[in-house]
Amino acid sequence: MDKYEIVIGLEIHAELCTDSKLFCNCAYTFGASANDCTCPVCLGMPGTLPVINQRALEFVVRAGLAMNCEITTSSKFDRKNYFYPDLPKNYQISQHDRPLCEGGKVEFEFINDESRRVEKTVRLRRIHLEEDAGKSIHAEVTGDPTRSFMDFNRAGVPLMEIVSEPDIHSPEEAIAYCRAVKEILEYIEVSDCNMEEGSLRCEPNISLRPKGSQELGTRTEIKNMNSFQFLLAAMKYEVTRQARIIDSGGEVVQETMLFDENTGKTVAMRGKEEADDYRYFPEPDLVHVQIDDEWKEEIKQALPELPADRRKKFKDEFGILDHDAKLLTEKRHLADFFDEVAKKLADFFDEATIKTKERNSELTTCVKSCVNWIIGDLRPLLKAAKIDIQDSKVTPEHFVDLILYLEGKKDRKIEAPNAKVVLNDVFETGKMPEQIAKEKDLFAITDDSTIEAAVLKVLEEHKEGAVKDYRNGKTATLRFLVGQVMRATKGKANPQLVNQILMEKLSA
Ligand code: ADP
Numbered sequence: 001m002d003k004y005e006i007v008i009g010l011e012i013h014a015e016l017c018t019d020s021k022l023f024c025n026c027a028y029t030f031g032a033s034a035n036d037c038t039c040p041v042c043l044g045m046p047g048t049l050p051v052i053n054q055r056a057l058e059f060v061v062r063a064g065l066a067m068n069c070e071i072t073t074s075s076k077f078d079r080k081n082y083f084y085p086d087l088p089k090n091y092q093i094s095q096h097d098r099p100l101c102e103g104g105k106v107e108f109e110f111i112n113d114e115s116r117r118v119e120k121t122v123r124l125r126r127i128h129l130e131e132d133a134g135k136s137i138h139a140e141v142t143g144d145p146t147r148s149f150m151d152f153n154r155a156g157v158p159l160m161e162i163v164s165e166p167d168i169h170s171p172e173e174a175i176a177y178c179r180a181v182k183e184i185l186e187y188i189e190v191s192d193c194n195m196e197e198g199s200l201r202c203e204p205n206i207s208l209r210p211k212g213s214q215e216l217g218t219r220t221e222i223k224n225m226n227s228f229q230f231l232l233a234a235m236k237y238e239v240t241r242q243a244r245i246i247d248s249g250g251e252v253v254q255e256t257m258l259f260d261e262n263t264g265k266t267v268a269m270r271g272k273e274e275a276d277d278y279r280y281f282p283e284p285d286l287v288h289v290q291i292d293d294e295w296k297e298e299i300k301q302a303l304p305e306l307p308a309d310r311r312k313k314f315k316d317e318f319g320i321l322d323h324d325a326k327l328l329t330e331k332r333h334l335a336d337f338f339d340e341v342a343k344k345l346a347d348f349f350d351e352a353t354i355k356t357k358e359r360n361s362e363l364t365t366c367v368k369s370c371v372n373w374i375i376g377d378l379r380p381l382l383k384a385a386k387i388d389i390q391d392s393k394v395t396p397e398h399f400v401d402l403i404l405y406l407e408g409k410k411d412r413k414i415e416a417p418n419a420k421v422v423l424n425d426v427f428e429t430g431k432m433p434e435q436i437a438k439e440k441d442l443f444a445i446t447d448d449s450t451i452e453a454a455v456l457k458v459l460e461e462h463k464e465g466a467v468k469d470y471r472n473g474k475t476a477t478l479r480f481l482v483g484q485v486m487r488a489t490k491g492k493a494n495p496q497l498v499n500q501i502l503m504e505k506l507s508a
């Protein structure tokens with residue numbers, strides 16, 4: 001294997017989340033009853049005519065701008081002819097020689113096999129727009145091996161195809177590229193990218209060549225992968241398979257393959273077809289698509305800040321670590337949430353009349369704490385409930401309130417163990433932290449004498465056990481004693497202070 005360089009180029013298909021299909025008014029919902037989302041146009045009835053969905057054009061242009069492509073001023077559609085039961089017209093309306101977007105690049109970071117963080121740029125060849133096909137339903141689903149059924153609900157759904165240059169050199173790199181593309185598409189809200197439902201499908205083209213060679217080797221293409229886990233397994237298997245063929249003096253055959261999830265192997269599906277096989281010709285029922293500068297500019301202005309820029313901003317502005325910045329920006333709405341919280345914290349300290357230097361250090365402390373609580377506590381809550389932040393009851397106002405109480409920047413304080421209780425409650429009820437802390441009596445104890453009394457009581461209770469052990473050199477029991485005091489004070493004491501008072505009393 002060391003003799004070869006792996007070369008991978010990807011075709012990524014993303015279903016656009018427009019309200020209606022590409023050439024008709026049907027709305028598509030995944031999981032709807034078979035053929036409920038159809039009409040004469042998407043069923044390919046003779047005499048019907050396609051009408052282009054403006055929104056789908058806009059979405060592809062938006063994706064093209066987000067990935068630095070050239071937008072084609074005058075683009076066109078073509079018929080791609082092939083016979084397959086899921087294709088009602090026996091041709092697919094696609095784009096052949098004048099796609100909506102050309103060139104472009106995707107920049108991303110990933111951890112390579114030597115555990116190093118590396119920056120990578122993958123050039124794009126093109127992005128074009130086409131219609132999706134329907135689905136055949138066979139015996140695996142119906143249990144009836146004598147016949148198959150057709151569901152045309154998906155036929156005519158707008159599908160964007162993003163084609164990369166063969167710039168990728170390992171299966172891991174390919175996965176990182178796909179994740180970066182998925183993240184961008186989610187940020188710009190052109191596709192829900194739900195892989196399980198097939199909204200995002202990746203097709204890797206893989207070849208090997210002798211190290212140092214510039215020529216491309218013969219490639220195979222693996223069809224329609226809709227899970228990153230299987231995509232990785234399929235690419236790894238295919239690389240090994242090709243290496244074995246070349247090692248034994250054979251030649252790789254250019255073909256289209258399928259990955260069998262049960263055996264973990266790729267199997268040949270059909271010989272590779274060439275453009276000629278599809279007898280492309282311009283779609284006579286659609287006019288050329290004109291995209292003027294004004295519209296392009298409008299779409300550009302409406303683009304949100306993209307994940308890579310977001311990460312850079314978070315790192316530069318707040319000193320957030322690489323790993324944390326990645327987690328915070330994975331989902332756009334969570335990044336928005338953090339942004340909003342940070343802004344509100346800054347406002348809070350601007351209003352407080354303190355010196356600039358103090359302001360900055362207090363803000364840094366709070367932002368840091370905020371990062372930890374979002375990643376360590378809020379994200380797990382969201383994950384467990386299988387929802388995204390925008391669908392939860394937790395708002396930036398809640399979070400700012402909580403962090404300020406936690407960091408002792410208000411008139412009262414909530415200690416960390418109770419802050420967790422408060423956050424869980426906010427998550428459940430959407431009540432403000434102040435109200436929850438009041439109702440559940442969770443505000444911190446402010447006078448030291450109460451804590452001291454609690455410490456003395458715990459020391460008395462454990463004088464034969466933990467206290468003796470501690471004095472005999474088993475200092476680890478201190479943790480146990482701190483826990484006991486925290487319990488006795490219902491989490492309302494400051495753990496550092498408890499620790500300090502305990503140490504004083506124990507060494508007295
Ligand atoms: P098609 O598969 O429709 O014939 P292309 O020939 O344009 O389309 O290539 C599709 C994808 O395959 C692109 O992402 C391209 O980067 C990649 N590719 C082309 N040749 C090779 C190769 N020899 N090895 C790996 N990837 C390749």
Ligand code: ZN
Pocket residue numbers: 021024025026037038039040041042043156
């Ligand atoms: Zn329709």
Ligand code: MG
Pocket residue numbers: 011221
């Ligand atoms: Mg292909």
